[in-house]
Amino acid sequence: MSRFVFAVALSFMTIGFMGTNILLADEQNSPVFRLGMVGLDTSHVIRFTEWLHDPQNASGCRVVAGFPGGSPDIESSISRVEGYTNELREKHGVEIVANVEELCSKVDGVLITSVDGRPHLEYAKIVFAARKPVFIDKPMAASLPDVIEIFRLAKEGGIPCWSSSSFRYSKNMLEATSGKIGTILGGITYGPCHREPHHPDLYWYGIHTAEALYTLMGPGCVSVTRTYSDGTDVIVGTWKDGRLGIFRGGSSPAPGQSLKAGFIAFGSEDVYHGQPDNYDGLLREIVKFFQTGRPPIAPAETIELFAFMSAADESKAKGGASVELRPLIEQASAAK
Known part of the structure; x- marks a missing residue:
């Protein structure tokens, strides 16, 4: 394991994110923890929103903003983004915004849900600059260097960040x-x-x-x-x-x-x-993450997974x- 990867893992596992100015779910005054979704080209955005908004799940979270995104050179992305965007706006009351910067100004935490892993690093940079905790849906990125860079920037800024498959x-x-x-x-x-x-x-x-x-x-x-x-x-x-x-x-x-x-x-x-x-299991972990600011998976393990x-x-x-x-x-x- 490289010294950088070890340092990232040690930082995330031992010091957590205490002492940062990130507003976590149990620290804010709002009755709900406001979430934004970046990339509305996957069925996950509908499934996740339905679960988070279901009173039976008592998530304490609500998706309030979304940035459509979409990749013209991936048919399964560009052919679906409009439909999922409309459903989020019309059925779930999600505000659709023009860019990721605007989204970050309206939320307490971010889900990067774009089905295309290529833009995830650039999206993450904007989210980190806004100091928002973030879960990145699969794939975390489209290359191993991008995965490592996302974790390096998260560590550098003290921003809680993780990724996982359900x-x-x-x-x-x-x-x-x-x-x-x-x-x-x-x-x-x-x-x-x-x-x-x-x-x-x-x-x-x-x-x-x-x-x-x-x-x-x-x-x-x-x-x-x-x-x-x-x-x-x-x-x-x-x-x-x-x-x-x-x-x-x-x-x-x-x-x-x-x-x-x-x-x-x-x-x-x-x-x-x-x-x-x-x-359900993944979403419970996502909610817990936004409540505590502590990723459940060490960055070194995710990096090794992508190296595998x-x-x-x-x-x-x-x-x-x-x-x-x-x-x-x-x-x-x-x-x-």
């Missing part, structure tokens, strides 16, 4: 990692791995399956090998303690079939097979050769 907080995953099956000796995660040409192979959708693997195994992967055939990826990570974690991603289901997601956790006392459920996915691409380019993660992190840290 798979990490699914009920089955929480149960499997609760100690119920003993120590995790290894794991297999599987799921869709659709690609998008402006992102590394696994960043776009395979990130769910990769994050599930890291949730089971924890950080500490040292090298990756990738075997690829048309429509299927098998990636094997070797952890520093000798454990093996296996990622299986599919992009071409058989006719009439859909690609399922799930995991197998091999514990010292039992084996657990589970599947993801919904966004980048190493898989490099292994594919090298015909399945083993690729170490540490050199990739060091190179990416020096790139900005």
Whole structure:
């Protein structure tokens, strides 16, 4: 691990964000914690808003502003942004604003929800300058250097910041990692791995399956090998303690079939097979984050997760050769 990455992790984990002038949910006078969404081109903005506004969830948060964004060169972004923007405005009373700076002036915290990871660093810079805590939806960025730079800037400004897939907080995953099956000796995660040409192979959708693997195994992967055939990826990570974690991603289901997601956790006392459920667990963590200002995942783990996915691409380019993660992190840290 590079000295910068270690320093970022240590800072986030040990000192938190006490002493900053960031207004957290339990410190403000407003009856609700006002949230803004940046990038309204994903169904997540509707699902998240519905959950946050549901009185049964008692989130204490309300989405009050949104910046549409949208990426003209990604069809799944530009074809959806208008519809989701209209639904947020008309059904949920969200004010639509012209830019991220205006959004930050109206809210206490920010969700960067753009489906395209490329603009996330630039969005984050504006949010950090406004001193707003921020959750960044997947993918955190479209490159490993951008992920590292986001965390560096967050540390520099003392701004709470994190990112996660909902798979990490699914009920089955929480149960499997609760100690119920003993120590995790290894794991297999599987799921869709659709690609998008402006992102590394696994960043776009395979990130769910990769994050599930890291949730089971924890950080500490040292090298990756990738075997690829048309429509299927098998990636094997070797952890520093000798454990093996296996990622299986599919992009071409058989006719009439859909690609399922799930995991197998091999514990010292039992084996657990589970599947993801919904966004509830992730949203509870997001609310807790805005209440406390403390990210639930160390930056070093998220950085390593993206290095794992980048190493898989490099292994594919090298015909399945083993690729170490540490050199990739060091190179990416020096790139900005």
